[in-house]
Amino acid sequence: MRLAIFADIHANRQAFSACLDFARARGAERIICLGDIVGYGADPEWAVDTMMGLVDDGAIAVIGNHDHAVSTPSESMNAVAQAAIEWTRGRLSAPQRRFLAELPLTLRDDNRLYVHSEASHPARWHYVRDTPDAARSIEATDAHITFCGHIHRPALYSMSSAAKMTSFIPTTDVPVQLLGGRRWLVVLGSVGQPRDGDPAAAFAMLDTTSREITYCRVPYDVQAAASRIRANGLPHWLADRLLVGR
């Protein structure tokens, strides 16, 4: 089965629409969302409604720290993120807020684990920045493959049977076989707010039969997404950073 895995959509309608179209054209059979459906972007109602519809059709989704902050204000967020969450909260209906609040922290599907930040302390929202962070996550689960987002920069880590780590910045469109003899942490780039210097929306596809992961980049109408952010009175920095992918 072909899975399309999305992380950090951040209410960016233009980016997520483009990614969904791209994934369907490539034969995606199941949608996975790794959280942060809202926050930063200007179309939270659309993003939540779209995800609710996808989940009704069999998609699975876990909660991200921004989704969580809609109902439970967080003290650890910076001022810009906080301002965006306040604005988002006012836009969402009660059922939409309930949908976000009830998303699980982690989900297990066969030998795969889905989590927003990392597997060792999913509710603490730690970033996976390097191999020690990745090793901590891999050691905390017996899943063969863990998928996470949160850091907005794609990466691929593995741990050998002798607990040695490797790290890798994936090459777009080059499938990597997730070998059975080691365990893997697949870190997704962000759909709605990439921070690796490439403004194109990021997601990944997994073929569960061949166990090949393919990282994808999808160009989308960044200007439109940025204009929506400015038009809604959100901090302009949130629009500016989309244009440069930082």
Add this chain to the structure above:
Amino acid sequence: MAKPAIAPGAELDGFTVGECVHQGGMATLWTVTHPGITVPLLMKIPRVAEGEDPAAIVSFEMEQMILPRLAGPHVPGCFGAGDFDRQPYVVMERIPGNTLYSRIEKLPAAYEEARVIGGKIATALADLHRQNVIHHDVKPSSIMFRPSGECVLIDFGLSHHNQLPDLLQEEFRLPYGTAPYMAPERLLGVRDDPRSDLFSLGVLLYFFTTGVRPFGESETLRGMRRRLWRDPYPPRKLKPDYPPWLQEIVLRCLEIEPVWRHPTASQLAFELAHPDQVKLTARSERLQRDPLSTVWRRRFNRGLTQPKPKSDVAAQLASGPIVVVAIDTEEGSGALNECLRRAAAQLLSTLPSARLACLNVLKLGRITIDRTLDEQGNNKHIDRMVALRHWAQPLGLDESRLTVHVLEAIDPAAAILEFTAVNHVDHIVIGARQNSMLRTLLGSVSAKIAAEAACTVTVVRPPRLALAPVQDGGKG
């Protein structure tokens, strides 16, 4: 799931196991057959039992990832792979014959034999590098030859694929590989420079032509590290009759800094194919190793040998293309040749590692008997070479980047196409004559080349002048 036993007659994913043909430290090799596959097959099974070398597993995993991605005559074809959750294996084409290791009993080899073998290996490495893979274990026992003559590289367990995770990256504190052949930068942890393979090929060429390994056989890290600052004895010190062009090539391969080696394996293959055109530098004459002052500077000035950030193999290869310019030396081609020179200069100014091969075709008649001397008794071949050098002179290229070639052929387009195929040329620059009566009669050479060449072709035309006004003849 129960692990299937590997023994003669056993079945695994449709493959029937035959005999065990090799038991190595890392893996065992078995002949296998499959109903749908006619080529002879080998199954490689890693040693993964408790207490075995962990490198056996990791190098098997690398091969398992890389081998199915490779194609072409210079690698064994891959026909199947099994993962560790059941029985790890890869099934590959069995190349008949022995590895080049069988040749080392009777060294040194003749210079000409070594030149031909080295050229074939360099060609195979160029093809591998173009597929984003660095072999990292080039040595006689990793090299075989097809009955048709092409070099086949085997054993990708230590290889690096520039677009896949490098599982050997953090696995071992010591660089893993074959000590006598290992490039110095490998000792600093650099695994993404294709020129490491050129160094290993240089070791092989040195060994084959002198019978001596340039850096000895030390397996200790201390012994291996010496090559970071200590250069080997020049081959001419060991063999006074050593050809200067060969010493030039071998010592350039063995340069400590990768940037001083040939920019690409294709360029090394090109030099080995044209020994008479190798630009001889001070390297070719040397009889002594570098003075101690140089050695000390290398040893204690670490800035010279610091590893660089991760490179992009494809971008590095693209920066060192072999460019051919086809030049007509006939009378009346002056304006076009000037345009060709300008096009070549623009191309080369952006590609400091590119090399330029200037071609001219000495057209032979189909019926007449051609003579090498013209009516005045001059050697036509040499005249043309002189003309090509004259054409290239204003480009001010370093001699090591420039070669000139006069091909003799009945069909110029076919001759240029053959030269570019044999020498793995990346880019052809050729002029198109306009409104030529000859072109109308014989067909255009540039059109045929643009249509049939396997590489990029730039067709250059002189600037078009405005046409004289046509008198209105009242056509209506």
